[in-house]
């Protein structure tokens with residue numbers, strides 16, 4: 360597939376160079392294809408809320424007969440504008456990531472304090488969805504990084520955990536340190552993720568259940584941004600999940616000594 364330039368039969372430098380050249384062209388082609396796909400997906404995602412807003416504006420202008428009709432149309436417009444706003448800020452974040460224009464601080468951060476703060480600040484959001492948000496074990500752990508970005512990562516994981524858990528469920532944030540690393544986990548008792556989707560959920564625009572994701576206001580970009588931010592902190596995000604039982608997203612970061 361990558362054979363752009365035919366290989367010379369002689370086992371010489373030209374042959375070696377040809378192999379390297381062909382590999383590079385292959386990589387470039389794949390990168391371009393990915394970029395085209397991204398633009399197509401992004402345009403599609405942007406078109407949907409814009410179409411809803413146009414449609415509801417039309418309804419309000421031509422069909423609304425009562426105050427309730429207006430309010431209903433305006434609420435739909437309001438929701439879709441929110442979606443559009445979130446989508447645009449996610450797309451901008453990814454554009455910065457791609458251009459490597461996402462500067463990160465490198466300061467000592469107490470991950471256990473940060474986790475407690477995130478739980479505090481999101482407790483009422485969780486309660487609105489009928490979810491108990493709590494801290495589990497919180498062992499003292501300091502990592503080197505950007506506190507604001509790490510808060511963004513944890514908030515994103517808690518936001519998903521709440522979105523994909525039915526009312527009555529529980530979301531637990533824990534921090535456990537070992538000799539060289541710290542594991543920060545967000546565990547929910549939610550709908551879980553089927554095995555076939557697991558390898559893909561960190562991909563841009565990937566959604567295990569597009570209908571449910573749309574209903575909860577998701578675009579499929581959150582985890583790809585989280586994954587990038589954690590890698591930029593020399594860490595990794597992993598997931599374990601069982602459909603119907605729940606999921607655990609785990610961030611592993613090197614401890615600062």
Ligand code: ADP
Pocket residue numbers: 519520521523547549550551552560561565566567568572576577578579580581582583606
């Ligand atoms: P979205 O905006 O759709 O939530 P994300 O990138 O944050 O996008 O997540 C990608 C997909 O992974 C979601 O659409 C959902 O199918 C799945 N997912 C993420 N977090 C969870 C979770 N805690 N429980 C179940 N499914 C999840």
